[in-house]
Amino acid sequence: MNETDDPIMFSALQHWSYCPRQCALIHLEQAFEENVHTMRGNAAHEQVDNPGFASFEGVRSERALPVWSDRLGLVGKCDVVEFHPDGQVYPVEYKHGRKKLQVHDDLQLAAQAMCLEEMFGKPVLKGAIYHHTSRRRREVTITPELRKQVEETIAAIRAMLAWGKLPPPANDARCKECSLIDICQPQAIALCAGHTQLEQTLYEPED
Template identity: 35%
Template sequence: MPYPDEDFLLLSGIQHMAFCERQWALIHLEQVWAENVRTVEGKHLHHRADDPFKDESRTTLRIVRGMPVVSQQLGLRGVADVVEFHAGREHIKGENCRLENRSGWWRPVPVEYKRGRPKPDDRDAVQLCAQAIALEEMLQLHIPSGFLFYGKTKHRQTVALDNQLRQHTFELSRRMHRLAHEGITPKAQKGRHCSLCSLTEHCQPYWMLRHRPVKSYLERMCRVDGEGL
């Protein structure tokens, strides 16, 4: 069921949700943000990719940078770093489309730019998948794969947009909407990812995990006092 316009969330947030749902809530619900080396490098990389005045046209390739995308199914809107449109002479239903002021048929391929190296999880892939789902809705076709470009390796990584990845993307988007609707910031879950997060000082995961509720503290103290009477 499509989401109402007022409930739409930022598409880029799905990567935060895949990394840590508390991080997503701090950024998107509590409006907390902090810079570190990784976020600054990422901004520079995306600035080059998202420049809308640097679109490129070739005989068989059209490159659109900073393309706005929206998905009614996911309830997400945002900007795709790069969408490549590859030319073809024949129409293949569900695979290619027309472009304004362009002859022939064009097959879209989303390309997401990331700093660093490929991740051991799918946090980057779900963001790419969400972009693809949005493009599919907008252009009325199917996109089987896309690319992740990493700043450290300077290479593209092909991502198959299979059913498993799509299902995970939908699950994450539903979780985002649920937390946004309830206004809930989840508790910290300590892990190796905490050392990579720019919000560690705001999140205070180790302090929160060590902290005992006041009720538990008072109950424990009462038991101790009772035993000494």
């Protein structure tokens, strides 16, 4: 089995949605650095990184639950999965920061829901993102559009792994918060690309 056949981690979907180059650096080149944002994320996960369970009012909560999908080729751990008395399976993903919409977080949660559906044989129609700073949940409906985006993202990541090259840098506002900015060098690469394009057009006749 080569690396393009290996199961894809949930985190890869989030990384790709945030920035394809970040995803490639982490999952193709195995590069990673910490910054204040990743350390805050690690702190937010401390209470759910250790496997275990708790029950409250008939709801059983499993922490750090390993899940997978053979159909999608996905694997990972859910921070928390709640099993309700009515049979509802409800994943909860922990994130640092305040309650706000982050599409890449929703994508990761939808991937977890699709794995849980395959494992338990029942629909998972909703889940939640728990925002550590505000101590609030944001409920996410697992829509057909979100499911389609999960499958398209998986296909894009596999294509990148098969290609074996880094996508170009975003070189925008996302870069300032990325822990890989020193490895990625988005401004320098964008500047080199600009120089190359200028050299190619330098001696072209003007219209």
